[in-house]
Amino acid sequence: MLDFALPGTLKVIVYPPTWKQAADKEKYFPINDADGYLSDPDKSSTLNFVMVDCYNDGTIPAANVLQSLAADTTVVICLSSTNDHAMPSVRRMFVELQEQKVQNPVVVIVDSNWQTTDEHLIHYATEAGALLLDGFGDGVCFGMTGKSYEQASSASSDTSGRNYLSNTSVEQFVNATAFSILQATRTRISKTEYISCPSCGRTLFDLQETTAKIRSVTHHLKGVKIAIMGCIVNGPGEMADADFGYVGSGVGKITLYKGKEVVKRNVESEVAVEELINILKENGAWVEPV
Numbered sequence: 001m002l003d004f005a006l007p008g009t010l011k012v013i014v015y016p017p018t019w020k021q022a023a024d025k026e027k028y029f030p031i032n033d034a035d036g037y038l039s040d041p042d043k044s045s046t047l048n049f050v051m052v053d054c055y056n057d058g059t060i061p062a063a064n065v066l067q068s069l070a071a072d073t074t075v076v077i078c079l080s081s082t083n084d085h086a087m088p089s090v091r092r093m094f095v096e097l098q099e100q101k102v103q104n105p106v107v108v109i110v111d112s113n114w115q116t117t118d119e120h121l122i123h124y125a126t127e128a129g130a131l132l133l134d135g136f137g138d139g140v141c142f143g144m145t146g147k148s149y150e151q152a153s154s155a156s157s158d159t160s161g162r163n164y165l166s167n168t169s170v171e172q173f174v175n176a177t178a179f180s181i182l183q184a185t186r187t188r189i190s191k192t193e194y195i196s197c198p199s200c201g202r203t204l205f206d207l208q209e210t211t212a213k214i215r216s217v218t219h220h221l222k223g224v225k226i227a228i229m230g231c232i233v234n235g236p237g238e239m240a241d242a243d244f245g246y247v248g249s250g251v252g253k254i255t256l257y258k259g260k261e262v263v264k265r266n267v268e269s270e271v272a273v274e275e276l277i278n279i280l281k282e283n284g285a286w287v288e289p290v
């Protein structure tokens with residue numbers, strides 16, 4: 001049990017023996033496997049998380065099991081798979097849930113057994129992101145196997161130069177990755193969105209430095225899409241559905257957009273970020289950072 005007050009709306013998911021001891025049943029919710037859940041008479045009246053391992057042995061849960069879960073609106077189904085082909089196995093289960101008209105919310109659980117940050121990122125993105133992109137799943141739960149967690153906690157790099165975590169905890173890394181994948185798949189928008197061109201011979205300013213500068217002053221604007229494009233030739237056409245645009249239009253000159261519409265043309269680059277903030281303010285997209 002946690003020995004400190006939970007901030008905001010945070011809640012805790014625990015295994016049934018711990019949940020049964022929890023005094024505040026509005027803050028703690030149980031997670032169980034399907035058999036354990038269905039046979040346990042002691043359930044939360046609000047939320048019950050039920051884990052289903054998809055096709056680990058090549059079979060699907062019996063139809064009556066899925067229908068029993070579907071009949072209980074407090075159930076959140078948590079799908080994972082120990083099958084060698086985990087993501088297709090979970091996808092197959094989503095199809096099964098659709099065919100059986102199961103409407104409960106579904107969380108995709110992914111554990112990573114890899115070592116480096118890049119390997120973890122690719123694993124989470126392919127195992128969960130691919131499903132979310134297809135509209136499967138309402139949330140994610142990411143973790144690491146014991147070996148990976150230990151390695152990530154203790155090392156920042158190895159002699160071959162492969163990157164492990166540095167300057168951040170495993171929990172912060174996993175949390176940030178989950179929010180990034182939810183944002184990238186448009187499942188949950190929790191931060192500012194940046195669209196930037198890859199840069200090329202036409203680029204008229206230091207794209208990375210400028211993007212970092214804009215990011216540092218706008219990263220708190222949840223849901224606002226800002227495009228930073230290297231040139232006026234192709235930039236405006238490549239800004240997709242950005243809300244605001246910062247586009248190089250000459251040496252030391254920036255043109256600022258609201259959507260596809262030019263708002264200020266050929267602004268001196270030294271003051272362009274301040275002008276961008278002014279445009280955000282004029283259009284009600286600015287909030288003061290906390």
Ligand code: SF4
Pocket residue numbers: 197198199200201202203204229230231232233234235238
């Ligand atoms: S927007 Fe312009 S600078 Fe950026 S990649 Fe395209 S052509 Fe190059």
